[in-house]
Amino acid sequence: MSTKLFDLSGRIALIAGASRGIGAAIARLLAEQGAHVIVTSRKLDGCQLVVDEIRAAGHSAEAMACHIGEMEQIEAAFAQVRATHGRLDILVNNAAANPYFGHVVDTDLPAFQKTLDVNIRGYFYMSAGAIKLMREGGGGAIVNVGSVNGITPGPLQGIYSISKAAIISMTKTFAKECAGENIRVNALLPGLTKTKFAGALFTNEDVHREIMAGIPMGRHAEPGEMAGAVLYLASDAASYTTGICLTVDGGLTI
Amino acid sequence: MDSKCFDLSGRVALVTGASSGFGEHFTRVLAAAGARVVAGARREDRLHRLVDDIAAAGGAALAVAMDVTDAASVAAAFAAAEAKFGTVDLLVNNAGVAAPGTLHKTAEADWDWVVDTNLKGAWLVAAEAARRMLAARRGGAIVNIASVLGMATSRGHGVYSATKAGVIQLTKHMALELAGKNIRVNAICPGYFKTEMNDEYFDSAAGQAYIAATPGGRLGRMEEMDGPLLLLASDAGSFINGALLPVDGGHLVMSI
Numbered sequence: 001m002s003t004k005l006f007d008l009s010g011r012i013a014l015i016a017g018a019s020r021g022i023g024a025a026i027a028r029l030l031a032e033q034g035a036h037v038i039v040t041s042r043k044l045d046g047c048q049l050v051v052d053e054i055r056a057a058g059h060s061a062e063a064m065a066c067h068i069g070e071m072e073q074i075e076a077a078f079a080q081v082r083a084t085h086g087r088l089d090i091l092v093n094n095a096a097a098n099p100y101f102g103h104v105v106d107t108d109l110p111a112f113q114k115t116l117d118v119n120i121r122g123y124f125y126m127s128a129g130a131i132k133l134m135r136e137g138g139g140g141a142i143v144n145v146g147s148v149n150g151i152t153p154g155p156l157q158g159i160y161s162i163s164k165a166a167i168i169s170m171t172k173t174f175a176k177e178c179a180g181e182n183i184r185v186n187a188l189l190p191g192l193t194k195t196k197f198a199g200a201l202f203t204n205e206d207v208h209r210e211i212m213a214g215i216p217m218g219r220h221a222e223p224g225e226m227a228g229a230v231l232y233l234a235s236d237a238a239s240y241t242t243g244i245c246l247t248v249d250g251g252l253t254i
Numbered sequence: 255m256d257s258k259c260f261d262l263s264g265r266v267a268l269v270t271g272a273s274s275g276f277g278e279h280f281t282r283v284l285a286a287a288g289a290r291v292v293a294g295a296r297r298e299d300r301l302h303r304l305v306d307d308i309a310a311a312g313g314a315a316l317a318v319a320m321d322v323t324d325a326a327s328v329a330a331a332f333a334a335a336e337a338k339f340g341t342v343d344l345l346v347n348n349a350g351v352a353a354p355g356t357l358h359k360t361a362e363a364d365w366d367w368v369v370d371t372n373l374k375g376a377w378l379v380a381a382e383a384a385r386r387m388l389a390a391r392r393g394g395a396i397v398n399i400a401s402v403l404g405m406a407t408s409r410g411h412g413v414y415s416a417t418k419a420g421v422i423q424l425t426k427h428m429a430l431e432l433a434g435k436n437i438r439v440n441a442i443c444p445g446y447f448k449t450e451m452n453d454e455y456f457d458s459a460a461g462q463a464y465i466a467a468t469p470g471g472r473l474g475r476m477e478e479m480d481g482p483l484l485l486l487a488s489d490a491g492s493f494i495n496g497a498l499l500p501v502d503g504g505h506l507v508m509s510i
Contacts, residue, residue: 005260005480005481005484006257006260006481025255029255029256029257032256032257033257172507173507175469175504175507176469176504176507176508179469179470179503179504179507180469180470180471184504191493216429216430216433216434216495216496217433217434217436217493217495218433218434221493224255225255225492225493226493227255228255228259228260228485228488228489228490228491228492229485229490229491229494231490232481232482232485232490235481236481237480237481237482237484237485238481238482238501239475239478240445240470240474240475240478240501240502240503241478241482241499241500241501241502241503242469242470242503242504242507243469243500243504243506243507244499244500244506246494246497246499247494247496247497248491248493248494248497249493249495249497250433250493250495251429251430251433251495251496253496254426254427254429254430254495254496
């Protein structure tokens with residue numbers, strides 16, 4: 001029963017921001033469950049390493065460069081998916097930007113714009129592009145990787161937290177409007193996870209101490225600990241789950 | 255994480271309210287995932303077929319009489335479970351009842367019955383489970399079955415809704431208190447599923463009209479709770495703690 005429940009055989013899954021960290025862990029698990037995963041990030045080289053690893057394990061994957069902060073790259077990515085596969089079943093939106101670390105008042109305009117271009121506009125048009133393909137196939141599932149910072153602002157991560165709050169609303173909005181089309185849209189909200197992306201949260205001792213003090217489980221997560229929840233949300237195991245924002249944070253937001 | 259992360263082999267699970275509906279289903283799901291299971295309900299005689307079915311499928315199951323509103327009964331059930339299989343390290347706190355009606359017309363006896371079962375009962379059982387997990391110095395997982403009615407409102411369901419909101423806070427507080435001991439406490443918030451508790455309403459014309467107006471246009475199917483349960487129960491959910499997992503077909507993003 002349980003092996004079938006999470007099975008993704010025959011599914012095409014695009015994972016944005018999958019060259020390392022949480023995205024790479026998600027790509028590995030979804031591929032292991034039988035999906036063909038399209039590993040994307042800004043740079044093809046990083047994607048190819050993950051693809052090689054997945055293939056070496058006997059599973060199916062391809063690499064694709066896509067900077068979701070660039071509209072034409074989003075359009076090109078979906079054109080390529082359509083041409084190659086003619087369908088898309090799963091989108092995991094995980095490619096985020098966090099260019100500014102400091103007091104919210106001092107956020108400079110380029111950092112503000114980049115954060116919104118990637119985290120809001122990028123997630124939005126990746127979702128819209130995916131849904132157009134999913135409609136043709138009769139349904140699909142989108143998992144937006146947000147952050148607990150969308151619920152409670154993270155220290156010195158003002159504009160990032162604001163963009164992550166928008167992802168929560170985006171998840172609910174797309175879920176509501178697409179529920180009748182057999183397209184489910186949910187979010188995963190990770191807490192502190194040991195990744196290169198979150199590097200500043202580990203190297204800045206004051207910030208690290210502040211965050212750790214708020215985690216009831218008293219530890220950070222490894223990237224793999226996010227993958228199980230994404231597999232749940234992406235698979236038929238979640239067939240009656242849409243519009244939810246699932247915290248995976250060791251109790252941080254309690 | 256690999257595909258084994260949802261496996262429950264080696265675990266000992268106890269499910270309350272196991273004689274019907276969700277509880278009976280959960281017991282079968284946990285057994286199929288590899289756990290040894292203890293099925294609890296007020297009337298033990300109603301559990302024999304369930305236990306026999308699991309044994310016939312090659313699983314290990316035990317039926318225990320258990321009134322969740324009675325601390326002595328709860329303690330005795332856990333003692334029997336521990337004697338048979340060892341310490342319970344997975345609890346599914348599922349027993350629940352409902353008494354629909356407006357709050358100002360609710361009889362005190364109905365209030366007491368629902369609050370005692372859904373809220374006090376959930377606490378008694380979770381607390382007993384936690385004490386035994388702590389005494390055995392091992393981690394564990396507690397999955398409380400709350401409801402979307404603990405997060406939103408619906409006319410005529412005030413008492414039930416209040417108890418489920420209570421279960422949500424119980425979940426968060428126990429998660430906070432036990433996180434350092436590697437015991438995770440989470441809640442599933444089901445939307446509308448057809449169970450013995452509500453099938454009369456959902457078969458009626460009013461019930462059918464209500465279902466048609468929900469975002470998915472249908473009720474949940476029992477097996478659609480399997481994935482959520484296994485996620486929170488297993489190592490796939492190792493960093494999920496104090497979380498609410500709605501399984502409601504999008505009901506919460508509409509107005510209930």
